[in-house]
Amino acid sequence: MSAVWQFLGRRQGHDKLSAVDWIVYIYLFFGFLIIALPVGWIALNSVKSAFQLEKQDLSILPSDFNRVARATVYSDQGREIFIINDLPDWVLNWKDLRPEERAARNVPEFLASYEGRAFYALRSHLGQVPTQVRALIAAQNMPEWLLRYPSMSATARQDVDIEAALAGRSADERRLLGEFLGLAPYEPNRMISQILVTAPHPETGVVQNYAVPKFDPSRPFLAARDATNATSGVIRIPTETATATRTINPSWGNYIEPLSGKAFGVNVNFAACFTNSVLVTLIATLLTLLINSMAAFSLSKYKFRGQTMFFVIILATLMVPPTITLVGVFKAINATGLSGSIWGVIIPGAATPAGVFLLRQYMLTIPDELIEAARMDAASEWKVYWRIILPLALPALAALGILSVIWRWNDLILPMVAIATTKEAYTIQLCLLEFRGEHLSQEHYRLAMTMVSLIPTTLVFVFLQKHITTGVANTGLK
Structure with a gap:
């Protein structure tokens, strides 16, 4: 650390900072x-939860508000909207849980502690309606076509007698079947997570809890619903009087799940x-060093007809955009049978014109007398090159x-050409594309794995940067 502070405290030699120092x-x-x-x-975003990223929460730290559930239930009396307090996090985040996490929860036992409209809302939210309908149909020996009724066409529904199938059923059974079949007045019940805030009532001044869909300090008012269900209406409370509690909650699963192959919705x-x-x-870098150094050795230490022309042709390839050669590279990979293999990524880029130029210019600074002396001692050309x-x-x-x-670590174009059809051979950059699909976006996984992909190149650059400056600085002295 002393070396760092010494470097940061350097000046032009004056006792005080000069204008150049400030600049x-x-x-x-x-x-x-x-x-x-x-x-x-x-x-910071890589350890935020999927819910926080989807809501575009602009907070810096991976935290979340204390939350409650707003439920919407349909019945003969119409639509009812109410608040359910003190639900566990796994219930509020049920849709974000993986199948194995859902299977580990004893949902029937959890539902047994609720009744009435809260029970109906939670039953739909936790996906228990189809399960209970199947059990009811099997127990009561009801027609099997009831399970297919929601997906039937209008013409097919005319050929069945739904009222006769529901005749003689209890009120709870008719409600369950009505929610599953989509029969009026029942509709699928809904439940969403909302933020719990504390604020005085705008008329009475009594401090109480409210549920709000979004806590935006830039807005003058918040659309809130009484969390105690004292009133079912929506009221406006001044934002400046409302307070919400946030808790720091890093989602380390964003790193653990993809690395262990358990990322939900991702097939890689x-x-x-x-x-x-x-x-x-590693393999491509070793091949690049070997092939480029051989080419640079021949171009810098041998004299042969067409030497300059070969060197000019190599340099001219630097002016050709890589996208122009993609079709040719794709056909060559297919023709050689390298498609779907990591060798299709390694071999096409084994020789680089920039590498040949860099090494040739450096090798020109090596005295020819050393090579002549080695040859006089009966050293072979390979030994001259290697030793x-x-x-x-x-x-x-x-x-x-x-x-x-x-x-090579950051390359995306060549892997897309060579191994895009074989997921077993995917590199990191192709894997990152898998976290965003047409119907499912796993931004929390992609951000976390982006951080993982930055680690190797960062370590290489930080600890070996002096070799970059030394090699480039000494290139082209002749």
Whole structure:
């Protein structure tokens, strides 16, 4: 830490900060913010719950309000809206639970502690209506077509006698069947989560609890409903008088579930994707260093006809956008049978023109006398390359290796061309696309796994950046 503070406290040599010092520190400060703020935003949002992200909660920390449930129940008397207090979190977040988490809950035992309209609302919310209808039809030997009635066409419904099937049923049975079949006056009951706030009543001044759909401090009033069900109407309370309690609740499951292959709604194992990316990056980087260094050695230390032309052609490929060559790369991968394999990602990019140029320029700085002396000692060309050129070109090789790791780790286009049809071979970047589909968006998983994908390249860059600066700085001295 002392070295860090010594670096940050550097000046131009004066006792006081000069204008140049102020400009440099301001520049560094804003540069740090530009880089750190997006990463910090992703990190904080990666531990927020799916519910908090879906509601576009702009709070900085992964927290949530204390909540209650607003239920809507239909009956012969019409629609009833009321508040249910003190429900456990797993009930409020029932729709976000995985199937195995739902199966672990004893829902019938939980429902047994409720009755009346609260029971009807919770029964629908927890998905128990179809289960109880099937049990009722089997126990009472009722017609099997009742289970198909909600999906029947209007013509098919005319061929069945629904009233005769419901005749002689008790009020609770008719209600259960009416909710399942969608018969008037019953409709599917609903229950949603709302924020619990405390505020004085706008007329009486009595402090009490209210349920509000959204707590927005920028609005002058909140549409609230009495949480004690003293009144079923909606009233407006001043926002400045309302208080809501937030609790810090990081969702570490955003990291654990994808890495363990238990992410709901996602058909890929992120741990396998991570392993694939590691293999692709390491193997491709080693091949890149080997092939590029050989090409650079021949272009820098050998004299042959067409040498300049080959070098110009290699440099000219830098001017061709990668998207132009995608069709050719796709056909080559299919023709060689590499489609669906990680080798289809590794081999096409094994040689890079930028790497050849970087290493060639560095190898030009290596004295030719060393090579001639090795040849006079009967060293083979391979030994010259392996024992002399590679050790002396280590700074440039380290710089190219680090850049290759970053390029390969973050590559998306080539994996989409080579392995998009084989999920077992997916790399990290393809896996991140799986967390957002047409009908299901798992942003909490994608943000968490984005943070995981940043770790390797960040560590490589932080601990090996000196090799990048050394290799690039010494390139092109000749």
